[in-house]
Amino acid sequence: MKTDRQLKQEVEEELDYDPAVNAADIGVEVKERVVTLLGHPSSYAEKIAAEKAAQRVAGVKAVVVEMVVRLPSGDQRTDEDTASAVRAMLRWTVGLSEEAVKVQVEKGWVTLSGEVASPHLSHLATRTVSHMRGVTGVSNLISVAGGKAAQDIAEKIERALQRHAEREAKHIRIDVRDGTVTLKGKVGSYAERSAARGAAWSAPGVHAVIDDLDIG
Known part of the structure; x- marks a missing residue:
């Protein structure tokens, strides 16, 4: 060790x-x-x-x-300018729109809310905004529309884990309730833990992921 x-x-x-x-x-x-x-x-x-x-x-x-992010003077923007730029970026991003995702900015910190069709679009919105100038942080409060049976979600996550890392899949327990996935068990590294979270978030119908995994 x-x-x-x-x-x-x-x-x-x-x-x-x-x-x-x-x-x-x-x-x-x-x-x-x-x-x-x-x-x-x-x-x-x-x-x-x-x-x-x-x-x-x-x-x-x-x-x-x-x-704590400390923006260079050249990257500092007013909250109004940042909000306008974020809305423009969302408008130009495939699958997203100003109507679906609402934007609030306070001291450079962007809060996203609204409803989208899949977890992928929620992550896409966060990733897009995170790389913009003038942004000091991002909170993602976007909900995911629709719902699928818990068993169907769990099976899709298990198959994804087996495709990505069969060894880790054997040690992870998956619990699904009302679109919230809880991962439990032990993985070998932080990278494996991250891969398991990614597999959970990618499953259709997932609204939230609770990571209770331990690194052994």
Whole structure:
């Protein structure tokens, strides 16, 4: 098992390796394999990239994000300008529309609400907005329309897990209730945990995913 010192070094190397991250913006602390990221990334997109970089390092049990976005002066926008830009981006994104997704902006933090046809579109809206200039954070309150039988959802997730990672699928229990999926069990790494969450979110009819997985 890697020591906390080894994990700290590897996380710092991964941050430095990632072209979407300026490693000088990010501080790293590790205690009992839990990584804490600190500092002031220059965009929300960089903040997300730093979090994902830390999650990719084998042996990391969890990632705590204590970073606060500090926009360069050239990227600062009024909330009105940011809201207008977000609406325009949604209008130009296939599958999304201003009518389906409502936008609220406060101090650069964008809150998305409304209703879309699938979890994929909900994630697409968040991903699109997350890479825009002037955005300091994104809250996704978008609901997913429609509903499917719990058994049907669980079977689709199980098949997806078997296609992506058969070994992990054997150790994951799936519970579905009213469109909310709860994942339980043990996986070998943060990457496997992320893959399981992705498989759950991709299933039609899923409105929310609760991740109770442990990393062994």
